[in-house]
Every structure is written in C-alpha cells, then in structure tokens.
Amino acid sequence: MKTSAYAAQKAKETVRPFEIERRQVGERDIGIEIEYCGVCHTDLHFVNNDWDMSEFPVVPGHEIVGRVSEVGKEVSKFVVGDRAAIGVMVESCGECSFCIDGLEQYCAQGFTATYNSPSEDPGGFTYGGYSQRIVAHENFVLRMPDSLDVSATAPLLCAGITTYSPLRHWGVGEGMKVGIVGLGGLGHMGVKFAHALGAHTVMITTSPGKGEDASKLGADEVLVSTDPDAMAKEAGEFDFILNTIPVNHSVDPYLELLKVDATMCVVGAVEPLSQVNAAQLMFGRRRLAGSIIGGIEETQQMLDFCGEKNIVSEVELIRMDEVNEAFERMLKSEVKYRFVIDMSSLA
Amino acid sequence: MKTSAYAAQKAKETVRPFEIERRQVGERDIGIEIEYCGVCHTDLHFVNNDWDMSEFPVVPGHEIVGRVSEVGKEVSKFVVGDRAAIGVMVESCGECSFCIDGLEQYCAQGFTATYNSPSEDPGGFTYGGYSQRIVAHENFVLRMPDSLDVSATAPLLCAGITTYSPLRHWGVGEGMKVGIVGLGGLGHMGVKFAHALGAHTVMITTSPGKGEDASKLGADEVLVSTDPDAMAKEAGEFDFILNTIPVNHSVDPYLELLKVDATMCVVGAVEPLSQVNAAQLMFGRRRLAGSIIGGIEETQQMLDFCGEKNIVSEVELIRMDEVNEAFERMLKSEVKYRFVIDMSSLA
Numbered sequence: 244m245k246t247s248a249y250a251a252q253k254a255k256e257t258v259r260p261f262e263i264e265r266r267q268v269g270e271r272d273i274g275i276e277i278e279y280c281g282v283c284h285t286d287l288h289f290v291n292n293d294w295d296m297s298e299f300p301v302v303p304g305h306e307i308v309g310r311v312s313e314v315g316k317e318v319s320k321f322v323v324g325d326r327a328a329i330g331v332m333v334e335s336c337g338e339c340s341f342c343i344d345g346l347e348q349y350c351a352q353g354f355t356a357t358y359n360s361p362s363e364d365p366g367g368f369t370y371g372g373y374s375q376r377i378v379a380h381e382n383f384v385l386r387m388p389d390s391l392d393v394s395a396t397a398p399l400l401c402a403g404i405t406t407y408s409p410l411r412h413w414g415v416g417e418g419m420k421v422g423i424v425g426l427g428g429l430g431h432m433g434v435k436f437a438h439a440l441g442a443h444t445v446m447i448t449t450s451p452g453k454g455e456d457a458s459k460l461g462a463d464e465v466l467v468s469t470d471p472d473a474m475a476k477e478a479g480e481f482d483f484i485l486n487t488i489p490v491n492h493s494v495d496p497y498l499e500l501l502k503v504d505a506t507m508c509v510v511g512a513v514e515p516l517s518q519v520n521a522a523q524l525m526f527g528r529r530r531l532a533g534s535i536i537g538g539i540e541e542t543q544q545m546l547d548f549c550g551e552k553n554i555v556s557e558v559e560l561i562r563m564d565e566v567n568e569a570f571e572r573m574l575k576s577e578v579k580y581r582f583v584i585d586m587s588s589l590a
Numbered sequence: 591m592k593t594s595a596y597a598a599q600k601a602k603e604t605v606r607p608f609e610i611e612r613r614q615v616g617e618r619d620i621g622i623e624i625e626y627c628g629v630c631h632t633d634l635h636f637v638n639n640d641w642d643m644s645e646f647p648v649v650p651g652h653e654i655v656g657r658v659s660e661v662g663k664e665v666s667k668f669v670v671g672d673r674a675a676i677g678v679m680v681e682s683c684g685e686c687s688f689c690i691d692g693l694e695q696y697c698a699q700g701f702t703a704t705y706n707s708p709s710e711d712p713g714g715f716t717y718g719g720y721s722q723r724i725v726a727h728e729n730f731v732l733r734m735p736d737s738l739d740v741s742a743t744a745p746l747l748c749a750g751i752t753t754y755s756p757l758r759h760w761g762v763g764e765g766m767k768v769g770i771v772g773l774g775g776l777g778h779m780g781v782k783f784a785h786a787l788g789a790h791t792v793m794i795t796t797s798p799g800k801g802e803d804a805s806k807l808g809a810d811e812v813l814v815s816t817d818p819d820a821m822a823k824e825a826g827e828f829d830f831i832l833n834t835i836p837v838n839h840s841v842d843p844y845l846e847l848l849k850v851d852a853t854m855c856v857v858g859a860v861e862p863l864s865q866v867n868a869a870q871l872m873f874g875r876r877r878l879a880g881s882i883i884g885g886i887e888e889t890q891q892m893l894d895f896c897g898e899k900n901i902v903s904e905v906e907l908i909r910m911d912e913v914n915e916a917f918e919r920m921l922k923s924e925v926k927y928r929f930v931i932d933m934s935s936l937a
Contacts, residue, residue, distance in 0.1 A: 341850060346850065349850045349873070349874060349875065351826075409875075412875070479698075495862075503688060503693065503696045506877070509868045509871060509872065510872070512868045513868060513869045513872060514867070514868060514869060515842075515865050515866065515867045515868070515869075516865070516866045516867070516868050517864070517865065518862050518863070518864065519862065519863045519866040519878070520861070520862045520863070521856045521859045521860060521861060521862070521863050521880055522860045522861060522862075522880070523880070524856060524878065524879055524880025525856065525857070525860060525880030525881060525882045526696070526880070526882060527696060527880075528696065528756075528759070528879065528880065528881045528882075529879065529880065530853070530877045530878065530879040531866070531871065531877065531878045531879075532871055532875065532876065532877040532878075533868055533869070533870070533871025533872030533873070533874075533875065533876060534872060534875045535872045535873060535875075
C-alpha cells in the first residue's frame, strides 16, 4: 500500500516526489484520503533541519483534512466517507496523568508527532500530510463540522488549536482586554478566537498597515507596537496577551502592557528569547508563559466551536509543486494568512 | 527635631554621618526609635546609584525594628513603648484597586518607598532606617511578635515578606515539591518559609558546600545545579520554584525542573535576564513570574506566622561604621545570611 508524497531530502531545494508506505489499517485505525494540508512554519523548520532533529526523508504536514476511506473493525467513531482531520499528534502513552487529563500534548513519555517521530510504522518514522493518504488511531482523528469550507479548516488543526487552547486556559472572555501580538498564521486565528470569545481584542503589530485587515478579522482595536506613546498609554491595561511572533524578540514592551497578575503566553517563538527584563515581571507580579497546541478533546471542542461560530482560517490554496515558493513567501510574511496545499494536485 | 544618620554621598566610599530632619509626628503618625536595621542588597544598589535613580544624600534601610517613642493623637494601633517595624513602603494612594485589595506594592500611583522616594517630608525625599529615628503613618507600621529575638526580625521586613508573599500567592504547602534557588538573604528565608508551610523543600544551589547549612535551615533536599545528571533526574518534578539569585543569569536550567503548569517566580534579579528559552515555557505550559515584597496586611500575617512558628532570619550584627565592609562582604556572599546594623552604635 504505497502512496505518492513530496518530501524534503536534507534541504528544501531537493524537495521531490517519492513513494512511502503507510501502515495497514489496524483494528482501531482510520485511513484518510487527504484533501487539504496546511503549511505550518514548523514544516519549514523540519525541512531545513533548523532544530537538528529532522530524519530525512521528511514528509511534513500536520494540518490535515480529508475523507475516511477505510476503518478498522473496532472503530466506532467514524464510517467510510466521513470528513475527518488530523493535527499535530497521532499517538501518546495514554496512561500518564496528562494523557488521562486530556493534555496529550504534555504526555510524560512525549507524544508521537504526525511527522518525524520514531514509530513502528513502515520507515521507522511518522510521515505527515504532504501526502495522499494517512493512517492513524481513531483517538487522534477529529470530527469536522459540516458547515465549514473544508480547505479553510485545515489550519485549525495547528494554528487554530495553538491559539484557542491558551485563550481558553487563561479564561479569555467578556470583559477582558486581550492582545494578540503578530498577525500571521497563528495571530489571525488568535484575533478571530479572542473576538468570538467576547474579549475586547487588540491586534498588537509592528505594521500600521495591518490595521485594516485586523479589523476585518475581528480586532476591536489596533495597537502599533513601534509607537512608544501609544504603547505607554496602554501600559498595565491588558488581562492577557497571546504572543504569536515566530522568532526571537524582546518581550519587554509587551510585558509592560499587562495588568498586575496578568499573563503573556508565547506560542510562536520556540527558541531562546534574547531578553526578558525580570523587573517587568516583578513590578506587577506578571507572568510569561508558553503553550503548545492543545489536547485532543480540546481540539475537538475548538472545531465544534468553529462550526458554531463559523470560524475558519484565511487561506491561499496552492498546488503541491508550489510549496517551495510558499515557504519563501511565508518567511517574508507574504501570505494572508496560511497556505493550504490542495492535495488533488499530487495525483 | 534632628537625628544623626549615615548616608551615602554619590558613592559608598564617602559614607559619613550627617544630620537629617524628620517630619513632625502627625495625627496618625508614629515615631519610632530604631533599634535594628537590616542591610538589603537594594541598599547597595541605591548607594552605588546602580539604577540611576538615587537622590543624594541617600539614607538606606528598609528592614527596620524599634520602639514606639511618640504617637499622633488619632493613632489607635500603637502606644508608646510598643515594639514596631517598618518595611519597604511608608505610603501609597490608598484608593486604587490594588491598595484596596491590600496589594500596596502594586499601587497604581506607585508606593512611597521608605527611602529615596519623593515626599513632603523635610528634604523632599524619604530617608530610611540607617538612622536613629523614623516617622511614618500608622497604616505602614507593623506589630512585632513578642516572642522573637528582635535583632533577627529586622530582615523579615524585606527578605522575609519578599519570599513569603510569592510562596503564599502560589499556594505552597503540604504535598508540594518546592525549590528555592540561591542561598542568601532572601533564599535562606525562602527555605525556612517553604519548610514551615509544609512543602518538600529543595535547596537548589551552585555550591555543594551549602548543603549542610541548607539542611539546618529546613531544606529536605539539596540539588546542586551544576550537576547535569542530578538536574536531569529532577526535570519536570517541581510544583513551584522561588528564584532568589540577585543578578542576571540563565533561568533555563531551572525552568526545566518545573512540572506542567508550574511557575518559577523571580524575586532577586531586578534586571534583564539575558536568556530565557521560550521552548522551556512552551513544552509544559510553564510560567516565569516575578514578585516584589508583599502588601501591608500580608506583611503583618507573615510576622504573626513567624511568631507562631518561631522563625527569624540568620543575622550577623554589625556596627554602623562597619557598613561599607558589610557591603563588600555581601557582594562576595560572605554573610550568613543577613547583616543587621545595631543602631545603638550610631549614638
């Protein structure tokens, strides 16, 4: 059972189609014909081996939506033909306190990622969604609301849950002033969710030009972080800030915006921050936190919430053979706001 | 009404005795004859003008204990002869939500510090406890438990409340594993409090030699942070860490010790931390927080708790004219664990 796929071989310049084998559909497995897969910044990190942990060939992609094409005999959640989705995880120990509490993303054994994780699957590593087909345990397969534009739902599986989970964890809702820093794949979902949750939502950006877009996405206000007067005026006013900047930066100007006891949660920059002024934390008992994706149950809640509130990602559909160009444009922030690969282009 | 005092004049080399005037005791004021004053690292920062905000002459000192010598006619809390204490604050707006909630340390207008704060007192700035006498509003004067060795209580007013407050705020108690990083003036109080609150208390130190002392202070365990194997073994095990290191350092090795959703609170380093790995926060939804001192009501609770549990600071008594030498030794961590000036040496 083979399937055609693209993969990065040591560097994205050598991306090429090749054949991989998927595992047989086990008793509780689901086989999915992939329709769309979102392009996440993490994909590029793995393609470029930025974190020195890529196992080539890499098949990236963890924002996967498609149709169930096969179900194992013990599967109860899905039938063939259902729409289904897979996000960042395909397995976890299931026994640790985190897994039991629905926090598989913090599994004590480490979760099995949708790609590049050691696995008993053919090849010895998991292969992701830049592919025609995927097989996974039903516990890690999500139900999709029927009402939404399918191609625009793919990014919900990573960009969506990564922003939704901390907003919910820190209780964002009505009566709160919430900042979203950075308007990219994650940030634009953060704006949509914070708005839908009823918070006074402030887009915090270095680019005044992004104001109009932010308003369309649901921002009640735009704060230009390069304007010191504007920033000073809102110092100490925010109940929560979600920081989606994907690279190292000084968090100090944003910390100053927080109320006493308030939190800024970083979800983008998986790397050392070169400066954090402890005084900003101390004078206000503020907190700098981090968060990754969300648990499976919470991901399902997020998808259901999106169905209810009619929330999808803003996407630009591309063909599989345009992915290198898409990576380049993503690095230059030239995408509004997430590339999604139409997997029929791989046929 | 004059009183003799020592003060730093542009640099600690020129510390010299001089006369300051205290304000008249107002209707709700208390006059205190100072018996002992602790030597805090902050004092040295102001003496050296490290933060470029010292107003010379500086009279440092905010760990003050003494006897009430005069009371205003509306004062209800104290009578002449009572033992009394003053910590880091002598005034706040009293009207903002923080003051109303007993969080004067985060007063929206900024609290008036015991020294070097603009004030209507003679001199235009507040003068601290390296002095024979002080006058303050009764709301900022604390009652001292009778049972404790007076000279050893002075450091409770800053080192004590600075560690007690975050331990209480983050709910430290039985069944929790709590780390105290750094064994100095603050750290040794942190160990005592965490132990008294019933937590499994771990002294985390770069110096294996501090183990024995830490055990005597109440540590159940000593973790040497320069031992990578020992650190790796306890990764993800701590419910809370209180970080008392007074200077810039990498917090990453300590963040790795935290459980999912756990917090490390910085109370020592009032400065930019040169590295904080956001990945350490993200993979575990951990929090890096800060805290300063504590509110007045909480300070009183802390003093009462100390009376109940017989907790005092470990101190080395010095004469006023030994303060420069004490500053030098403090910088070299050659004090166990707090210098306290016997103010009778100023007579």
